[in-house]
Amino acid sequence: METINSALTAILANKLRSFLTMLGIVIGVTSVILLISLVTGLKTYITNQIQELGANLLIVIPGRIGGARSPGGVQANRLEFKDAVNLRSKLASEAQVSAAIQRNATLKFGNKLDKGVAVFGVETTYPQVISLKLTEGRFFNQSDRKVAVIGTTVKNNLFGEGKTTGQIIDVAGIKYTVIGVLGPRGAIFGIDLDNSIYIPISSSQKQFGIDRLNTIYISANSADSVKDVQQKATNLLKKRLSEDEFTVQTQEQTLSTISQVTGVLSLALGGIAAISLIVGGIGIMNIMLVSVTERTREIGLRKAVGAKPKDIRNQFLIEAITLSGLGGIIGIILGVVISFIIGRFFTTTVPWWSVILSFGFSTLVGVIFGVAPAIRASRLDPIEALRHE
C-alpha cells in the first residue's frame, strides 16, 4: 500500500513525463481493443447474416475449398444448370433447390444510372430457399419473363421515394419490369447486399449467354437431414463432375471457415498492435532508468534508514507497473469508447477477453520492462548513492 502511494506520488510529480511514457501503452492497448472489436464485430455480423439464410441451407459452388481449384477462381467453372435440375429431381422429397448465376451490370431508369449492380439470375424457388423477404410487390413465378425484383439500394438510387412496381428499367441494354422490392439486408465485407436485383434465371442466361452456375442453393426440409442431403448431393454431382470441380458446404462449415478466417485476422491484427505495446514498454524502461538515476540519493537515503534491496526493487517495480497499468486502463477506456463510436457505422463487439488480455499484457509489459531498472536501483551502494549529486 505504501509503495503504491509512493509510486503514485512519483508518477504525479512528473505529470507530463508520466503521461508521455504511458502514451505508448495507451496507443497499444487502444489499438488491440479496437482491432479485436472490429474483427469480432465483423464475425458476429457475418454469422448473423448467414444464420438468417437458415441453418438448413447447403451451398454448392464450383471448385474445391482448400483444393487446387479454389472457388471463384479463374479455372473453368463446370457447374451447369442441368446439375441443378438433376439435384432438384433426385432430392425432391427432402429439399428445395435453386440455381443462381451472377453478373454485374449498370442499370438505367430515365436519366438515372446505378453502376456495378449485382444481377442475380435465380429460380422461382429462391426466396423460400434462402429466406428472402419482400417489402413491396411479389417475387416472379414460372410464367414471368423480363421482370426484376430489386434491392433497397437500387430502389433508392433509381426511384428514391417514387413508385417502383410496374416501372421499366434498363439492365445492360434489356428492359425489365420491376415487380417487387426486397427488405434491407446490409453489407458483408463492405459489399452492399442491397445493391442487387433478381431476374429469372432463364432471362439471365439468354441475355448474358451463360449456362454455368455461380451457386446452387439447397434447402433441406429438416435440420436433421442436412448431413444426409449433403452426402446425396455430393454423390449425385460426382457422377458428372470430378471431386475438385465442386464443393457442397453446410452453413456450419461456412461458419467454421469464417471463424478460422476471423481468428487468424484477430491474431494478426492484435499481434501487430501488441508490438506497439512492446515499444511502449521500452519507453517505460527508459523513463524508469532515468528515474533511478535522478533519485539515486533518495535510494541511498532509503537504504540508510533501513530499506532492504527488495523494498527498493518493489518500489520501482510497482512504479513501472502502475505506469503501464494506468496506461492500460486509459487505453481500454479509449478503445471501448472509440469502438462504441465506430459501432454506429460498423458492427463492433468488444469481447471481455480482449479487455482482460490487453490489460494483462500491458501490466506484464510493466513487469518485464520495469524489472531491470528496479534491480539496478536495489543494487545501488548506499554510500555511493548518498554521495551522488
Add this chain to the structure above:
Amino acid sequence: MSVIVKLSKVTKIYLSGEVSFQALKDIDLEVKKGEFLAIIGASGSGKSTMMNIIGLLDHPTSGTYKLDGHDTSRLQENTLAEIRNSKIGFVFQSFNLLARTSAIDNVSLPLIYAGVDSAERSKKAKQALEQVGLADKFSSHPNQLSGGQQQKVAIARALVNNPEIILADEPTGNLDTRSGEEVMAIFENLHKEGKTIIMITHEEDIAHHAKRKIRMKDGEIWKQ
C-alpha cells in the same frame, strides 16, 4: 556504562585499478552507551569512512566491528538493513529529505521499513517532530522550510525509531551559525536524555558541544 561501538584493528583499503588507498589504518575505538563523541578531522582524514563503517553502510577490509556486543562482519545485507533501521539514526550534512513529501511523511520513512502501521507511524512521527520543536510544521514540505528546520526534520527522522546511536555527519555544515547552534542544542538535549551521539565535524566550535573528542588524520586517530 556498556560499550556500544567497538572497533578493533579496523582498516579500510579502497582499490581502484592498480592504485590502492588506505582510508583507515588499524583503528581501535570504543564508544560507551550515552556518550556524545565528536570525530574531528580534515577531509580525507578517514572520518567519513569510519562513520560509514559504524553506520553499517560499509564493511571494514580487516578488523572487527562489534555493535552492542555483536560482531557485524558476517551479517547479510538484509540483516544490516534491519540493524540500521532499528539501532542507528543518520543525520546528513545535506539533510537528504524527500522532496514533495511532508515533514511527517519524511519522518515516518524508517517506520515504513520497520513495518509499523499507518496510525502508529503518524503518532510517532508527530512526537519526534515535537521533540525537535517543529510541532507546527507537520505537513510542511522541505521547500517550505529553512535549512535549520529541514535539518531538524532530519533529526526527527533519525530519532523516530528510538535508535541506540545517532550518527551525524557534519550536521551543521550547510547551516548558518544560529541554526547550527539550534541544531547543536537539540543534540545536547538528546545527550542529556541518554542517547549515544557520534558526530563528524571539522569545526572546533561545533566539536566543542561534544563531551569527548577524537581527532583523525590520514586514516589514524592521532589524538584521543
